[in-house]
Amino acid sequence: MATIGYARVSSVGQSLDIQQAALADAGCDKIFAEKKSGRRASDREQLALALDYVRAGDTLVVTRLDRLARSVIDLHHIIAKLTDKGVSFRVLQQSGIDTSTSSGKLLLTMLGAVAEFEADIRAERQKDGIEAAKVKGVYKGRPASIDPAIIQSALAAGEAPATIAKRLNIARSTVYRLKDAAPA
Template identity: 35%
Template structure:
């Protein structure tokens, strides 16, 4: 016999999940899994993993909103596609177009998924084009370095005197890895902030 299984999530342990649970049970969920204090961007939430393990082909996963199971549009699409491949339906109580239990719902979700994936791909392509343009202009992405020429010079002198990376970092007020990168680039003859080859 196919089951309707609910999944609820609250972001902090102080939040009350009872309202979500009640809604899911009222909508027909025979069993409800609840994660408390877990981020939707984390895939291996304890009760979410248990819920996925519990679901069988023909079952329906019931959620209040898609953001309960996924922290991004792409993650939601991947999750729904994975459920579809397992023969598990999904239904959202507050998003009518997310209901793969009906032919129309499956068709609508397919259209939504295509446009969402297109948006993700477009954002990625625009980002890559922007980075390529920045590199062509001699700019490199990432945070600006904290290692000024004066700090690099001081680090080189301290290193020559036998001080450890940790000691140098402590004196300069930066991280050990920052000192190591700066010294490596200095040894290669590349200015700090230039891309490593």
């Protein structure tokens, strides 16, 4: 019976150190960690590896519930997978979560719903902020990563779009978009 930890932060600029230290202090034998958004469990490679790694009798540990899932649906899928494998689940900072009891399952669902609500509110605020910045003329989107003139020049010289994309290390769709936008 092993104790397995899972740590996650949303962006590259954030640190996993505090979560990893807490998981190590909690006696985790192995820790899976990643810097990925928590919106969809299907996008998280280390979570998938942790779920594959755990065996019957093991315990999966996270520091906070929102580190595991930001969606109630994802949360229930993950917990169902753990339950099917005979793996228990523990949250360090929310110690009332025990998926073997009815009240623990209720608390899990309620806290999962709160985490999803917080994520939705954050996304709405971000969208509102972007719209307000666009109205003010401040938000222009991400700056161009490649000079369109380079692509136009290569196309005019007869170079194939796939070759251009490979040479410039960009998506072929970028080359085709500029090709289609060019005056005939």
